[in-house]
Amino acid sequence: MSSPSETAGLGIDLDVSDVEAVAGRRDELVAEVRDHAGGIAYRLAKLQGGDYGRTELSTAGGEWTVKHEAGELEFLLFSPKRGSDTYVVSTKQPPEPSGLSAALEDYPNMVAAWNAYVDSLSGVLDGVSAEFPEPASTDGVVAERDRVLDSIRETCGVIAGEVYRYEGDDYGTFTARVDGDRWELKWEEGAVSYLRVGGSGGLYLLSQYEAPSAADVREYAEPFAGFVEAYNEFVEGLESDLTTVSV
Incomplete structure (x- = not known):
């Protein structure tokens, strides 16, 4: 160039x-x-x-x-x-x-x-009423949900404290299978961290975050009794094992 x-x-x-x-x-x-x-x-x-x-x-x-x-x-x-x-x-x-x-x-x-x-939008809202029905309150449903959850939380607090006392570790879980569902209670220094149903992708009945829906609480409130029974059977098994020990 x-x-x-x-x-x-x-x-x-x-x-x-x-x-x-x-x-x-x-x-x-x-x-x-x-x-x-x-x-x-x-x-x-x-x-x-x-x-x-x-x-x-x-x-x-x-x-x-x-x-x-x-x-x-x-x-x-x-x-x-x-x-x-x-x-x-x-x-x-x-x-x-x-x-x-x-x-x-x-x-x-x-x-x-x-x-x-x-111009085509002019008058498009004419005659549209701004008076709407009063939305129903959820206070009653929330109160009932919280009542059931408080009872579950209190029971889980006892289980967490007892298992913590038995295991002696600061962190741990107690798991049981109820009607095909895996229940997992995690504790941290004797306090409840979460109660989950259905494995890692399951529903958190108790957690540090949002509460479950009332429908979910209703679905799992009765099976929770089976979880408590599984815990009691676990404790009975421990007591049975301990009775066989001689000093």
């Missing part, structure tokens, strides 16, 4: 067109569209009620996409029926002048499509 000095030595004397004027005009137009379409993005955010949103508007020339983030215009995309897509406004590179020119010819149609869309 020849260097500039070598090219000049060949006697080539050609003018290269300056693109500054074209780029400057493009940037002016993009800034104007950004301001104008920004108003649409702001109104779209109010209409949709979210931090992020978009809408598509069809015109005779193609499809427009307006996308906002927290009410600020993120991008304005024109997808013509013929030709390549043009990001009229974006957070990346500015559009090609030819694509921008084609888009701006159709831009008034996009604004008209937006206005028609907004």
Whole structure:
């Protein structure tokens, strides 16, 4: 490849067109569209009620996409029926002048499509009543659930304390199978850590987090008695073993 000095030595004397004027005009137009379409993005955010949103508007020339983030215009995309897509406004590179020119010819149609869309929503909520039935209270259900859970927790506290005293370890579990379900009571220094039914992916009847639903408590309240019976059988087995020891 020849260097500039070598090219000049060949006697080539050609003018290269300056693109500054074209780029400057493009940037002016993009800034104007950004301001104008920004108003649409702001109104779209109010209409949709979210931090992020978009809408598509069809015109005779193609499809427009307006996308906002927290009410600020993120991008304005024109997808013509013929030709390549043009990001009229974006957070990346500015559009090609030819694509921008084609888009701006159709831009008034996009604004008209937006206005028609907004007009179509006028009166859509007329006559809609804002008077609703009073929601039923869950206080009674919660109180009954907590009553049953408190009883389960109290019983498990006794089991945890006894097994902790027997095992002598700071952490441990007592497990039993009741009607095909695996029950696991975990303790930490004699206090209940959790009571789980159904293995690692099962239901936590007792935990340090949220309480189970009333329906789950109802389902497992009766089988819990079988878990307690399994514990009692475990203790009886220990007592039986101890009676065979002679000193």
